[in-house]
Amino acid sequence: MDRKTIVYFILILFTWSSAKAEDGYRLWLRFDKIENEVLKDYYQEQIQYIFVDGSSPILNTASNELSTGLSGLLGHPIPLEQQPQNKAGIIVGLIGQSQLITDLVPKEKATAIQEEGFLLFYHPTNKQLLLAAKDERGILYGSFYLLRQIQNHQPIDDLNLLNNPKIKKRVLNHWDNLDRTVERGYAGFSIWNWHELPEFIDQRYIDYARANASIGINGTVVTNVNANSLIFRADYLEKAAALADVFRPYGIQLYLTARFSSPIELGGLETADPLDPQVQQWWKDKTAEIYRLIPDFGGFLVKANSEGQPGPQEYNRNHADGANMLADAVAPYGGIVMWRAFVYSEEEPEDRAKQAYNEFVPLDGKFRDNVLIQVKNGPIDFQPREPIHPLFGAMPQTPLMMEFQITKEYLGQGTHLVGLSSIYEEVLKTDTYVKGEGSLVAKVIDGSLDGHKLTGIAGVANIGTARNWTGNLFGQADWYAFGRLAWDPYLDSKTIFREWTRLTFTHDPEALNTIVRMLASSHETCVRYMTPMGLHHIMAAGHHFGPGPWVSQMSRADWTSVYYHKADEKGIGFDRTSTGSDALSQYSATFRQQYSDPNTCPLPFLLWFHHVSWDYKLSSGRTLWEEMCYTYHQGAMEVEQLQESWEQLRPFIDKARFQQVKMHLKIQVKEAKWWRDACLTYFQSFSKMPIPSELEQPLHELQYYQSIIYPYAPGIRPRW
Numbered sequence: 001m002d003r004k005t006i007v008y009f010i011l012i013l014f015t016w017s018s019a020k021a022e023d024g025y026r027l028w029l030r031f032d033k034i035e036n037e038v039l040k041d042y043y044q045e046q047i048q049y050i051f052v053d054g055s056s057p058i059l060n061t062a063s064n065e066l067s068t069g070l071s072g073l074l075g076h077p078i079p080l081e082q083q084p085q086n087k088a089g090i091i092v093g094l095i096g097q098s099q100l101i102t103d104l105v106p107k108e109k110a111t112a113i114q115e116e117g118f119l120l121f122y123h124p125t126n127k128q129l130l131l132a133a134k135d136e137r138g139i140l141y142g143s144f145y146l147l148r149q150i151q152n153h154q155p156i157d158d159l160n161l162l163n164n165p166k167i168k169k170r171v172l173n174h175w176d177n178l179d180r181t182v183e184r185g186y187a188g189f190s191i192w193n194w195h196e197l198p199e200f201i202d203q204r205y206i207d208y209a210r211a212n213a214s215i216g217i218n219g220t221v222v223t224n225v226n227a228n229s230l231i232f233r234a235d236y237l238e239k240a241a242a243l244a245d246v247f248r249p250y251g252i253q254l255y256l257t258a259r260f261s262s263p264i265e266l267g268g269l270e271t272a273d274p275l276d277p278q279v280q281q282w283w284k285d286k287t288a289e290i291y292r293l294i295p296d297f298g299g300f301l302v303k304a305n306s307e308g309q310p311g312p313q314e315y316n317r318n319h320a321d322g323a324n325m326l327a328d329a330v331a332p333y334g335g336i337v338m339w340r341a342f343v344y345s346e347e348e349p350e351d352r353a354k355q356a357y358n359e360f361v362p363l364d365g366k367f368r369d370n371v372l373i374q375v376k377n378g379p380i381d382f383q384p385r386e387p388i389h390p391l392f393g394a395m396p397q398t399p400l401m402m403e404f405q406i407t408k409e410y411l412g413q414g415t416h417l418v419g420l421s422s423i424y425e426e427v428l429k430t431d432t433y434v435k436g437e438g439s440l441v442a443k444v445i446d447g448s449l450d451g452h453k454l455t456g457i458a459g460v461a462n463i464g465t466a467r468n469w470t471g472n473l474f475g476q477a478d479w480y481a482f483g484r485l486a487w488d489p490y491l492d493s494k495t496i497f498r499e500w501t502r503l504t505f506t507h508d509p510e511a512l513n514t515i516v517r518m519l520a521s522s523h524e525t526c527v528r529y530m531t532p533m534g535l536h537h538i539m540a541a542g543h544h545f546g547p548g549p550w551v552s553q554m555s556r557a558d559w560t561s562v563y564y565h566k567a568d569e570k571g572i573g574f575d576r577t578s579t580g581s582d583a584l585s586q587y588s589a590t591f592r593q594q595y596s597d598p599n600t601c602p603l604p605f606l607l608w609f610h611h612v613s614w615d616y617k618l619s620s621g622r623t624l625w626e627e628m629c630y631t632y633h634q635g636a637m638e639v640e641q642l643q644e645s646w647e648q649l650r651p652f653i654d655k656a657r658f659q660q661v662k663m664h665l666k667i668q669v670k671e672a673k674w675w676r677d678a679c680l681t682y683f684q685s686f687s688k689m690p691i692p693s694e695l696e697q698p699l700h701e702l703q704y705y706q707s708i709i710y711p712y713a714p715g716i717r718p719r720w
């Protein structure tokens, strides 16, 4: 039996076995044979072989991905040749290294390729597809792009595509603890088996790297921002280095979270004062130790002086002093520091939404140029909807990076279907107006608004040991969307949802449209049944699972719910205008103007910025109370519609994944009604108004909802 036949049988076996186990493990990387014969022949005519001019770990990854992917999609082996052939195929190489590619690619096209970008075009005379880049990552991302084009049944004969990433550092943040619990994680345990590393390399690590490379992610922070200095102990650094070795061929740099007090806990020093020469030396030595093990180490992510984490302020130093010390340590190696702006003061703040701005704006321009300030999309904490963080546009001399949450701490955790790309897009396309119209958040993040070269975006991962990686299968769409928006923050969600659905489920037009509609509507639905009209932070305490608008007894007022909704007999909402906390003053004049008048403030943000009376007449003709009732009910009803939509898809989806989603939607329907009835019953105790009779009335009294306790809800912060 010749080599080609053997490869073919192995492929068939692989395809059959993986098709058999439709448990979601393959994510969107499902290179099953294209059933449509005409389409398959179309691709076969144009790709009969692959020639990669050059070799390196990343180039070899690209070769293998192209060969395996194309062979799977076209249903027969597509050979990797040692030389270009005079038949239709794809020629891959680096400008300036491959003479063939350098000669074939027109100069003006070559100059347009940026770092990690690629050129994919059909050479008219040479009749070959060319994939060219200036660096290996570009080849890797171009390879996955071509595969995605074919998986999406898109044409490739007229390909003439220059595709450069708009953001440089595209990273996942894992809030994974060394004991393998995942803070705010709902997909099982951490996939990093620290106990068996470095010797045992789980196949998952490789599949993880592959999945991230396929969506352009080039960095990952494998430890929790509530950091543990143990990671810097020599044996743990060896473990981290083993992970870095796995990630490297996929173009992914490993980062670690740095606990600011490590010099004390691990180094035995008396202090962690960033201005203390001994402390500075300790970080320099530790960094040198890390780079000896991990030459391409990305750098540190730091949560300091926030929620009890140690930081420079304990030594009367500021965030810049702290960040710059670490920045100086990694700078000689090309490393960066991602310093989080998720900071709110220990005192009782009049409005937590103002804290980060007050702490960081005065430091604008004081950070080293290898420091990125990592800012959450909103000023409180990844709520179903928040206005944009006022820091976006307020620190023009400092590169700010976005922090989105992919894990759904506040959006239904491990079971709800909520297409997060919608909220990512909403945030990225919001205008800060700081430099006039068009000063979009995306332009702050991609560096174009203020001319920054160093740019970044982070997503708090929703990945765990669950067989389908994300627990709720549609969580895969959120991971996928994050990667696609990290590459291009101007993409629209519908395009991303359509792409993901074709790769993951089906090309059937009707089924495709149904799934895209489900994804595209689901974020608004979640806001409706959890926190409509600008309500926020009204979840249960601790685990944040389920409703808790009555939460009022916590160690801090701004950890309660009543602090945020401020419901009383008159009305509800947080006055953040000049008559209240004046948080609105932290935004640009044009932005302020849009939100400062309750009559013109967009309804989704009304109760974020205003305290409004229950009988306040809205433009809908309803009172505030009526609008709240109808909106909560609409949200719950829309989840039932998601359920009905999914039921119609039974003929198009394999049984195992169909059942997974069906069962999770059952939970989502139940919990949406729980949120609806618990919140309306509670707020009714203030409004004293009836829930409109045509709406389903709550089944229980308020104290029933208040009595519900879930001591073992997943993802809670470990008590260490």
Ligand code: GCW
Pocket (backbone or CB within 6 Å): 175, 183, 184, 225, 226, 303, 342, 381, 382, 409, 717
């Ligand atoms: O999102 C909230 C979470 C904490 C998290 C913190 C943060 C990692 O409730 O679990 O801690 O904010 O972003 O640091």
